[in-house]
Structures are given as structure tokens and as C-alpha cells.
Amino acid sequence: MSFQPSQRTPSGEIAINALEIAYAVARIRTGALVEEPVANELGALLEGLAATLPDLFGTVDPSCLERLSDRSGGSEGAGTFAEILVISPKHTHVIQRLAQRPGFALLAVSPASGSIGLVLTAVRNQSERLVVGS
Amino acid sequence: MGESSRLLPSIHAGPGLIASVLRLLAFIDELPAGATGVLRFGEEGIILLDSRKICWAVARTMRIRLTDILRNQSTPPLAREAVEDIYRKCKVNGRPMGESLVASGLVSELGLRAALFKHNGEAIAQLARANATPDHFTAHARTSYDPKYSFSPCEVLATLGSLDDPARATAAQLELGTTLVQECSGAAFARSDSVSGALVIAVDRSCDVPVQDLVELCNWVSGLFDVARTFDPSACAARATWGGRMALVTWRVKEVGYVSVCSSRAAAARLVSQLGQRAAGGSLMPPRPRDVSA
Numbered sequence: 001m002s003f004q005p006s007q008r009t010p011s012g013e014i015a016i017n018a019l020e021i022a023y024a025v026a027r028i029r030t031g032a033l034v035e036e037p038v039a040n041e042l043g044a045l046l047e048g049l050a051a052t053l054p055d056l057f058g059t060v061d062p063s064c065l066e067r068l069s070d071r072s073g074g075s076e077g078a079g080t081f082a083e084i085l086v087i088s089p090k091h092t093h094v095i096q097r098l099a100q101r102p103g104f105a106l107l108a109v110s111p112a113s114g115s116i117g118l119v120l121t122a123v124r125n126q127s128e129r130l131v132v133g134s
Numbered sequence: 135m136g137e138s139s140r141l142l143p144s145i146h147a148g149p150g151l152i153a154s155v156l157r158l159l160a161f162i163d164e165l166p167a168g169a170t171g172v173l174r175f176g177e178e179g180i181i182l183l184d185s186r187k188i189c190w191a192v193a194r195t196m197r198i199r200l201t202d203i204l205r206n207q208s209t210p211p212l213a214r215e216a217v218e219d220i221y222r223k224c225k226v227n228g229r230p231m232g233e234s235l236v237a238s239g240l241v242s243e244l245g246l247r248a249a250l251f252k253h254n255g256e257a258i259a260q261l262a263r264a265n266a267t268p269d270h271f272t273a274h275a276r277t278s279y280d281p282k283y284s285f286s287p288c289e290v291l292a293t294l295g296s297l298d299d300p301a302r303a304t305a306a307q308l309e310l311g312t313t314l315v316q317e318c319s320g321a322a323f324a325r326s327d328s329v330s331g332a333l334v335i336a337v338d339r340s341c342d343v344p345v346q347d348l349v350e351l352c353n354w355v356s357g358l359f360d361v362a363r364t365f366d367p368s369a370c371a372a373r374a375t376w377g378g379r380m381a382l383v384t385w386r387v388k389e390v391g392y393v394s395v396c397s398s399r400a401a402a403a404r405l406v407s408q409l410g411q412r413a414a415g416g417s418l419m420p421p422r423p424r425d426v427s428a
């Protein structure tokens with residue numbers, strides 16, 4: 001399966017590429033999408049995914065993650081999740097915290113459930129493009 | 135169920151007791167990593183630790199003895215005279231009783247570990263029930279206990295949680311054993327009337343996550359599947375990464391949730407790949423609504 005450049009909206013927030021991945025950027029604290037998603041099944045999934053951001057990022061104790069890192073011999077002190085991947089038989093969902101845009105996350109949904117590695121690579125590329133384009 | 139429940143503490147694990155056990159085990163987790171010695175609970179009992187792992191526990195109110203557990207886990211029970219003969223020899227040569235029983239061939243290593251697990255779990259449950267609090271820790275340079283017969287606090291917590299449904303806990307233990315990969319340790323949990331949040335029902339042998347953190351992770355994962363259901367009702371596995379290399383991988387099989395802490399991204403990737411294949415093949419099933427409310 002080949003990758004093609006993502007089709008970006010003027011602001012670069014939402015796109016669908018050849019791997020069939022829908023993207024959106026959302027605010028972590030409120031779960032609000034920066035732009036309206038495309039009006040199809042993947043767009044609806046993105047809206048649903050965005051709505052869960054406050055729960056997913058707001059309910060984990062940062063000190064718990066730090067203790068687990070320390071205990072496994074790691075020195076990195078990040079007390080929050082950088083990337084969350086959710087798998088179902090039909091879809092792969094990715095939430096990636098945007099390091100260059102604190103408080104925002106890139107969301108991606110793909111029906112390619114058997115190609116998790118490809119989806120993650122595409123999402124990371126998209127995230128880098130957003131950084132360059134911002 | 136009869137066979138597996140013989141190896142479990144006979145005490146009833148209600149919500150108050152599990153909260154008390156959690157407090158007691160959290161105290162052990164908070165000791166320094168190499169803590170070796172005796173943790174005293176006034177007149178109520180002691181817990182002997184080796185590098186923060188539980189080697190031996192005794193509570194004043196305990197009615198069951200290790201020799202009785204060892205004798206009764208065999209069918210027919212071991213002859214009392216044979217066990218007492220070894221006990222007398224141990225008194226003379228100072229060798230630990232359990233290890234002498236293994237050396238004699240009367241008990242297998244697995245049998246001894248199971249008996250110690252039951253004994254220590256029972257003692258800790260009794261200490262927790264008495265609301266005993268640790269009042270002194272005497273550090274020792276070393277203990278004479280073999281590390282393979284020691285238990286992490288989270289193993290003890292899971293023992294108590296397994297009482298809710300021993301057959302379910304055994305199946306969860308098997309799932310952990312067949313699914314986890316190197317550099318990943320994990321636990322299984324379920325929802326229960328016994329606790330307000332997640333009830334840890336099984337852990338793998340290498341799991342050394344502090345009990346409070348383990349419960350925290352299980353509760354977060356439980357919430358993750360709850361919210362995931364709102365946008366994808368068939369969501370059955372997930373992975374979250376933090377720091378430079380840590381990852382948490384989670385999956386569900388019917389009403390049991392599994393959580394694994396991976397100390398490398400490569401290990402997490404192997405686990406996710408395996409779970410992805412199972413999800414695509416339909417062998418990972420999300421909970422049905424009635425499973426969730428159970």
C-alpha cells in the first residue's frame with residue numbers, strides 16, 4: 001500500500017489520504033475540534049474521539065506515571081501520555097499530543113485495523129507536517 | 135473451583151477488607167527498594183521482607199498453619215508424622231521447613247509456593263482485618279529465604295481479588311501467561327461489588343507495580359474502555375505511551391480487563407501487534423453491556 005501526500009484543508013487541520021485516514025486537531029482540555037470534520041463515518045468517529053480527550057488525559061495521575069518510569073530504571077519524567085492508540089476490529093484510532101502546540105492533540109481514525117504500524121507512521125508524518133506548517 | 139479455592143485464603147474479601155489490605159501493602163511498596171527485614175505490627179503479627187518482597191507473614195488471629203496447608207493440598211493428605219519428622223530435623227539444623235519438604239520430595243516447588251502464597255495471603259488479610267498498622271521495621275542484612283518463594287505486594291493483592299471468582303482469576307492468569315511478552319509485566323482486573331473501582335484479580339509473576347499505582351492504572355483503563363464505547367463500541371485494545379520508552383498496553387476479553395506496563399517501545403509494539411491480529415480475527419471481544427454492569 002503506497003502513501004500519498006495528505007489532502008489538507010487550507011489550515012491543514014483535517015485531511016484524508018490514500019490509506020484512508022481522517023485527521024483532526026482538537027483541544028485536549030475541552031475536546032473541541034479546531035475545525036469541523038468531514039461529513040462521513042470517519043468524521044463522526046473523529047468527533048466522538050475528540051470528546052473523550054478531557055477524560056483520557058485528565059484522569060491519569062501524573063505522579064503515577066513518573067513512579068512507574070522511575071521504577072523501571074527510566075529517568076524521563078513525563079507525567080502524561082504522549083500518544084494513545086485504540087484498536088477495534090474495524091478501526092484504528094490515534095491520539096497524539098502535539099509537542100509544538102501545547103494543549104492540542106492530533107486525532108486520526110482509519111478503517112485499516114490490520115495495518116497499525118502503517119497508520120502510526122502516517123500519523124507521525126502528519127504530525128510533523130502540522131509542526132512545519134504551523 | 136474446589137481445587138483452586140483450596141489454595142486461596144479462606145477469609146471473605148469485602149470492600150472494607152480490600153481497602154485495608156491495599157493500605158497495608160502500599161506501606162510495603164513505599165519502603166526503600168532493597169528493604170530486607172521484619173515489619174512488625176505491634177502484638178498483631180509480622181511480615182518478613184526480602185528486597186521489599188514478602189517471604190513470610192504471621193498474624194496473631196490466624197487459625198491455619200503452613201504444615202496443615204501443605205498436608206491438605208495433597209490427595210490423600212501427607213502423613214502428619216512425615217511432616218513432623220522434617221519439622222524436628224529443621225529445628226536441629228536450622229534449615230527452612232518448606233525447602234526441606236521440597237528436598238525430601240514430599241512437596242513440589244510449585245506446591246510449596248502455592249502453600250506459602252495461601253499462608254501469607256491469609257496472614258495479611260487477618261492483619262488488615264484487625265486494622266493492624268506497622269509500628270517498627272527491623273532491617274536485616276539478608277534473609278535465608280529463597281527468592282522464588284517470595285511474593286510482591288501486587289501478587290498478594292491479586293490473591294485477595296481472585297476470591298471474588300476463582301475460576302475467572304485462573305482464566306485471567308492463563309491469558310496473562312500466554313499474551314505478555316518480554317519487558318512487559320501485567321495484571322488483570324474486573325469490576326466487582328467488593329470495591330468501588332477496579333478489582334485486581336491476577337498478576338503475572340514479574341509484576342512489581344506498586345499496588346496503589348496498579349489500581350490507578352486499572353481504573354484509568356476501565357474509564358478508557360467506557361469512553362471508547364461512545365465512539366467505537368467494539369474497541370477492545372489500546373496502547374498509551376509516555377516518557378521516552380514507557381508504554382501501557384491494555385485489552386479486554388469479555389468482562390475482564392488486562393493492563394501491561396512495558397519498559398520499552400519495542401516490547402509494546404510486539405504486544406500491540408499480537409493484539410491487533412487477535413482483534414482483526416475477532417478473538418478479542420469487548421464486554422457486552424450486561425458484563426459491564428455486573
